[in-house]
């Protein structure tokens with residue numbers, strides 16, 4: 144039997160994509176809009192408390208194109224916490240002016256390919272600050288986000304899951320080398336979603352120069368892991384929203 148990569152998991156992730164119902168927003172009166180904005184502010188301000196308590200991290204980006212208007216990316220300690228968040232959002236007045244576009248449930252994941260495929264030395268990896276920071280990351284407030292789900296193929300000729308550990312490790316090494324070329328330009332958060340959502344991983348990239356997403360994803364397409372085994376879902380790309388720029392976006 145083939146050997147599964149060992150994985151470490153951190154915070155649970157929810158990418159909650161919403162669209163704005165501009166008809167309802169423009170039809171609302173000034174007071175209704177003010178109440179909606181106030182509740183949105185209060186909802187967003189709670190995120191800081193969670194981040195300060197190191198119980199999660201949150202970020203919000205507008206989405207360019209028609210797939211959605213914005214995404215709230217939540218990292219939290221449990222699926223229950225994520226559930227509570229989406230319900231809490233649905234209850235605020237602002238939610239009445241939005242519709243649900245897409246969502247993705249996953250968990251921050253690190254595999255042991257980069258650690259030479261070994262199971263480690265038996266020590267608690269969460270005691271390693273570098274590992275802990277990657278599993279429970281503070282989401283970067285970079286100017287742009289790019290999110291897409293992906294699978295690794297399970298076809299007869301090209302089946303990632305039938306490759307032995309040594310081969311997968313070798314392929315992932317090459318993947319990592321390409322990625323390292325983007326250090327300082329693109330930050331990646333890989334979330335595993337086998338058993339949680341329709342694809343096997345969520346890929347969330349952050350950059351201050353959006354063009355670097357295209358450069359990185361294109362370069363990786365020529366790498367064997369992506370060229371032979373990668374299957375990709377829809378791409379969502381957008382711009383950082385702060386409390387102020389969100390309000391600006393909603394201004395009539």
Ligand code: VOV
Pocket residue numbers: 148252253254255256257293295315318319321322323325329330331333344346359360363364369373
């Ligand atoms: C921004 C750069 C970047 C860097 C440095 C990087 C490095 C690494 C390393 C070292 C490792 C292995 C250890 C770990 O950390 O888990 C991974 C793991 C992974 N990656 Fe990656 N990746 C990047 C970027 C990066 C991108 C752009 C993509 C999407 C692929 C594409 O073609 O669109 C991706 C995917 C993944 C996936 C799905 C996994 C899990 C695979 C599995 O089978 O378990 N990744 N990745």
